Amino acid sequence: MSVSNLRNLTLFSGWKSEIPLSLPLLLSYRSDRKMERSGGGGSDAFGSSMHDFLERMRHPSAADLVKSIKSFIVSILNKDPDPEKDSAAVQEFLANMEVAFRSHTLWVGSSDEELESAGEGLEKYLMTKIYNRVFMSLPEDVKRDEELSEKITLIQQFIRPEYLDIKPTFQNETSWLANPPHLHSNLLYIQRYRHQSRMVSEAAYFFTNILSAEAFIWDIDAKSLSMDEVEFQHNMESARALLLGLSTDSVSHGDHASEATGHKIEPSKAKNDTNDYVKEQSSAPQAFDLNGMSQRLTSTRTVTDIEKQGTSDLLKEDQLSRYFLDYPFLYARAGDLTIEDVETLLSSYKQLVLKYASLSKGMGISNMPLPVPAVQGEAKYGTGIDSRDLAATGTSSEKEEELTSTDNKPDGNMFTSKSEDNLLISLGEVKPNIPADDSFSRPVIEKDEAFE
Amino acid sequence: MATSGSKIKNAKLVLLGDVGTGKSSVVLRFVKGQFVEFQESTIGAAFFSQTLAVNDETVKFEIWDTAGQERYHSLAPMYYRGAAAAVIVYDITNPASFTRAKKWVQELQAQGNSNTVMALAGNKADMLEARKVSTEEAQTYAQENGLFFMETSAKTAINVNDIFYEIAKRLLVQAQPPPNPAGMILTDRSDQRSATSTSCCS
Numbered sequence: 317m318s319v320s321n322l323r324n325l326t327l328f329s330g331w332k333s334e335i336p337l338s339l340p341l342l343l344s345y346r347s348d349r350k351m352e353r354s355g356g357g358g359s360d361a362f363g364s365s366m367h368d369f370l371e372r373m374r375h376p377s378a379a380d381l382v383k384s385i386k387s388f389i390v391s392i393l394n395k396d397p398d399p400e401k402d403s404a405a406v407q408e409f410l411a412n413m414e415v416a417f418r419s420h421t422l423w424v425g426s427s428d429e430e431l432e433s434a435g436e437g438l439e440k441y442l443m444t445k446i447y448n449r450v451f452m453s454l455p456e457d458v459k460r461d462e463e464l465s466e467k468i469t470l471i472q473q474f475i476r477p478e479y480l481d482i483k484p485t486f487q488n489e490t491s492w493l494a495n496p497p498h499l500h501s502n503l504l505y506i507q508r509y510r511h512q513s514r515m516v517s518e519a520a521y522f523f524t525n526i527l528s529a530e531a532f533i534w535d536i537d538a539k540s541l542s543m544d545e546v547e548f549q550h551n552m553e554s555a556r557a558l559l560l561g562l563s564t565d566s567v568s569h570g571d572h573a574s575e576a577t578g579h580k581i582e583p584s585k586a587k588n589d590t591n592d593y594v595k596e597q598s599s600a601p602q603a604f605d606l607n608g609m610s611q612r613l614t615s616t617r618t619v620t621d622i623e624k625q626g627t628s629d630l631l632k633e634d635q636l637s638r639y640f641l642d643y644p645f646l647y648a649r650a651g652d653l654t655i656e657d658v659e660t661l662l663s664s665y666k667q668l669v670l671k672y673a674s675l676s677k678g679m680g681i682s683n684m685p686l687p688v689p690a691v692q693g694e695a696k697y698g699t700g701i702d703s704r705d706l707a708a709t710g711t712s713s714e715k716e717e718e719l720t721s722t723d724n725k726p727d728g729n730m731f732t733s734k735s736e737d738n739l740l741i742s743l744g745e746v747k748p749n750i751p752a753d754d755s756f757s758r759p760v761i762e763k764d765e766a767f768e
Numbered sequence: 769m770a771t772s773g774s775k776i777k778n779a780k781l782v783l784l785g786d787v788g789t790g791k792s793s794v795v796l797r798f799v800k801g802q803f804v805e806f807q808e809s810t811i812g813a814a815f816f817s818q819t820l821a822v823n824d825e826t827v828k829f830e831i832w833d834t835a836g837q838e839r840y841h842s843l844a845p846m847y848y849r850g851a852a853a854a855v856i857v858y859d860i861t862n863p864a865s866f867t868r869a870k871k872w873v874q875e876l877q878a879q880g881n882s883n884t885v886m887a888l889a890g891n892k893a894d895m896l897e898a899r900k901v902s903t904e905e906a907q908t909y910a911q912e913n914g915l916f917f918m919e920t921s922a923k924t925a926i927n928v929n930d931i932f933y934e935i936a937k938r939l940l941v942q943a944q945p946p947p948n949p950a951g952m953i954l955t956d957r958s959d960q961r962s963a964t965s966t967s968c969c970s
Contacts, residue, residue, distance in 0.1 A: 481837055483808050517830045521815040528843040540839045
């Protein structure tokens with residue numbers, strides 16, 4: 317499947333949940349950062365460092381710094397991406413600028429903490445400007461993202477916490493079903509561009525944890541799951557068959573699917589009774605079987621119903637426009653679609669069904685309506701809630717508090733356009749030659765998320 | 769980074785050893801002064817920090833605990849990379865864990881930084897009646913391989929602080945001459961956190 321398809325159907329936009337080993341780590345990481353910054357400005361210390369940095373950059377005496385920053389940004393944007401060189405250049409630039417800050421009149425009499433904050437502000441500003449150029453810049457990285465995502469999807473069909481000695485406190489099914497988009501690219505991005513002077517100590521530990529989780533997933537085999545080799549192979553094959561089954565069956569049955577539902581899922585492993593069930597009720601209700609888990613989905617809700625509910629759910633969110641960008645078909649009418657859309661739509665649909673089935677399985681929900689393409693936004697909405705539940709598990713009350721306050725922020729995943737605009741005004745026009753909406757289709761681990 | 773006030777040497781310390789040897793218990797004893805009889809196995813977050821004053825200097829240990837399960841073994845290099853010190857733990861009542869410890873030593877000698885201070889800890893030293901690995905055997909092995917060795921008990925606290933104190937001393941001695949710029953992990957960093965704060969996430 318193509319990258320653009322993956323982007324369009326991203327259910328887990330941003331890092332609302334992590335792969336198993338990592339989630340509690342990132343949470344404790346956050347609370348630690350907060351402790352470290354006690355007195356440094358509440359829950360949004362990073363945001364304030366950015367704000368503070370920008371304020372200083374507006375000062376006339378900052379002209380020389382602004383010039384260096386602008387020209388560095390231009391230098392990165394004006395050449396072909398080369399992660400190795402680019403990351404070395406960024407690291408060096410950040411280090412040099414921090415030295416420059418120390419001896420600059422703007423920071424005379426400033427504490428180490430203020431200088432640290434300025435460094436953070438610069439890093440955030442700089443990466444905001446160049447991330448379109450440096451994130452997912454190589455086709456091979458993008459390919460690795462897809463491979464990793466597929467591997468996670470396969471393994472998720474049969475893995476159990478017990479296989480990995482996961483403590484009961486961390487055994488929340490939802491975490492098993494996380495498949496953060498572009499995980500590999502996100503990790504590379506952090507590795508390459510997070511200023512190394514700050515990627516130390518506890519931050520380094522937690523980052524290592526998530527890197528090791530990725531490495532573990534790449535290399536996962538029967539032995540690493542304490543599973544019989546034959547059983548492992550069987551599980552992998554079943555998982556593959558399920559994925560393939562989704563594509564072949566939905567294609568072959570596509571022609572007699574009713575207009576209201578559009579598609580039908582009939583995985584190769586479906587049990588006989590499920591098959592019968594599908595045959596009997598070939599129009600609205602649908603059923604499918606996920607690796608032995610039989611789910612009977614009996615709702616007769618129409619697409620219109622679902623769209624309605626999805627709309628009302630989404631309207632509660634204040635970044636409605638984002639859903640239109642992430643899910644371009646969400647409010648499309650049949651007449652709007654072109655033949656070219658069919659492939660994308662079908663691929664989106666399969667992904668969605670798979671994730672939906674996995675999520676439903678994880679949440680222990682057995683009677684949910686089968687998703688149709690229009691339900692994307694709704695499913696996403698539900699996912700946010702899950703990760704909150706998950707986050708509360710196995711963390712101390714202090715960490716829960718931290719998480720809650722973080723979660724209440726309207727949106728941690730997207731760039732805040734306000735600060736971007738300010739930046740452009742204050743530092744002049746330094747625009748990457750990238751379409752403006754591109755950032756919306758690239759879920760990225762934002763600095764706020766990663767390092768606060 | 770220049771800093772006013774007393775300097776703190778940050779030192780990354782990694783714990784390695786077979787599952788169930790008491791790595792986490794040793795750390796918890798050292799960092800929190802606690803012992804839990806049935807400590808759950810370590811999966812996921814296990815980062816601690818603890819400062820130790822040695823004479824007029826301070827070492828801040830950044831302790832990276834690891835999961836001992838064999839399934840996670842291949843991930844270990846990511847954890848011990850760049851460590852200033854490693855504590856390899858075995859269980860004196862479990863010969864297999866001693867064999868495993870020797871493998872860790874070999875691996876570190878082959879892969880790790882030659883400046884890494886390595887300590888061998890024969891844990892559960894309170895369980896004398898169940899001892900299967902003799903002190904002499906471990907002592908000899910340690911000498912032959914340039915490690916320092918102590919038998920520890922996280923339960924009774926025997927030698928737990930001592931082993932970390934000894935590591936801190938060695939790190940400071942090592943840091944006296946200008947360290948090899950290529951590979952030393954001891955760094956001076958300003959640190960705003962209180963000197964004895966601990967942090968744990970498991």
